[in-house]
Amino acid sequence: MQEIRIERVTKRFGALEVLSDVDFTIGKGEFAAIVGPSGCGKSTVLRMIAGLDKPTEGKVLANGKPTGKPSPERVLIFQEHALYPWRTVEDNVGFGLELAKVPARERRERIDEVLEKVGLSGFQHYYPSQLSGGMKQRASIARALIMNPEVLLLDEPYGALDAITRLTMQNELIKLWRGTGKTVLLITHDIDEAVYLADTIYVMSPRPGRIISRVHADMPRPRNRNSTEFIKLREQIMDHLDIGTYSI
Numbered sequence: 001m002q003e004i005r006i007e008r009v010t011k012r013f014g015a016l017e018v019l020s021d022v023d024f025t026i027g028k029g030e031f032a033a034i035v036g037p038s039g040c041g042k043s044t045v046l047r048m049i050a051g052l053d054k055p056t057e058g059k060v061l062a063n064g065k066p067t068g069k070p071s072p073e074r075v076l077i078f079q080e081h082a083l084y085p086w087r088t089v090e091d092n093v094g095f096g097l098e099l100a101k102v103p104a105r106e107r108r109e110r111i112d113e114v115l116e117k118v119g120l121s122g123f124q125h126y127y128p129s130q131l132s133g134g135m136k137q138r139a140s141i142a143r144a145l146i147m148n149p150e151v152l153l154l155d156e157p158y159g160a161l162d163a164i165t166r167l168t169m170q171n172e173l174i175k176l177w178r179g180t181g182k183t184v185l186l187i188t189h190d191i192d193e194a195v196y197l198a199d200t201i202y203v204m205s206p207r208p209g210r211i212i213s214r215v216h217a218d219m220p221r222p223r224n225r226n227s228t229e230f231i232k233l234r235e236q237i238m239d240h241l242d243i244g245t246y247s248i
C-alpha cells in the first residue's frame with residue numbers, strides 16, 4: 001500500500017508557472033479526486049506522481065521516497081485511452097506482462113481474469129477500432145489493472161464516454177477499488193463524479209494551480225446523488241470553483 005505526498009510543489013514550464021505551492025497527502029487505500037478548471041495543472045500533478053515529470057520546487061513522494069521514475073506500482077490511465085491500434089485487446093492488455101517477461105500461460109490466465117472483471121470477456125481478439133468508446137476505455141483500465149498496481153492514477157478516464165456508460169463505469173470503479181487497499185487519485189471535470197466516488201476532493205484554482213479547498217465526502221457507498229448531503233457537497237465545490245448561476 002502506498003501513501004502519496006505532494007510537498008510544497010511548484011512547477012514551471014519555462015516562464016509559465018503551472019502549479020504553485022501545492023501540498024496534500026493521499027493516505028494508503030484512500031480514494032481522492034481533483035477537480036479544477038482546464039489548464040490548472042491537474043494532469044501535470046498526475047504525471048509527477050507517475051514519475052513522468054519532476055517538480056521545479058518541492059517533492060512528490062510515494063511512501064516517503066521521491067517518485068523519480070515510472071514504476072509498475074503506480075500506473076497512469078491517460079486522458080485519451082492510448083491503446084495500440086495494431087494490437088488486439090488481449091495483446092494490448094497483456095503488454096505490460098510481456099515487457100515483464102511473464103510466461104505466456106500465466107499471461108493468458110491473468111488477461112482472461114482481468115477482462116472478465118471489466119466486462120470484456122469474448123473480445124480478446126478484437127482490435128481497438130472494432131470496440132465502442134466505452135469498451136476501449138475498459139480495455140485501457142484492464143491494461144492498468146493487470147499490473148496489480150498499488151496506486152491507480154486516472155486522468156479524466158470517462159471524459160469521452162456517453163452519460164450512461166459513464167455512470168456504469170463509476171460503479172465498476174468503486175467495485176474494483178473496494179477491498180483492494182489501492183490508493184486512487186482521479187482527475188475529473190465532473191463534480192458529481194468526484195462526490196459520488198471519492199473520500200476526499202481537492203479543488204484547484206485556475207493556473208497557476210493551487211489547492212483552494214479540501215472537501216471530505218464520508219457518505220456510505222453506494223451514494224445517493226439526490227441526498228441532501230450529496231447536493232450540499234456539490235454546491236460547496238461549485239462555490240469554490242466560483243461557478244455561479246447567471247443573472248437574467
Ligand SMILES: Nc1ncnc2c1ncn2[C@@H]1O[C@H](COP(=O)(O)OP(=O)(O)OP(=O)(O)O)[C@@H](O)[C@H]1O
Nearest residue numbers: 013018036037038039040041042043044045079207
Ligand atoms: N510538457 C509541457 N511543456 C510545456 N507546457 C506544458 C507541458 N505540459 C503541460 N504544460 C502546460 O501546463 C499547463 C497545465 O497543463 P495540464 O495538462 O496539467 O492541465 P490540466 O489541468 O490537466 O488541464 P485539462 O483539464 O484541460 O486536462 C497548461 O498551460 C499546459 O500548456
Ligand SMILES: [Mg+2]
Nearest residue numbers: 042043079155
Ligand atoms: Mg488534463
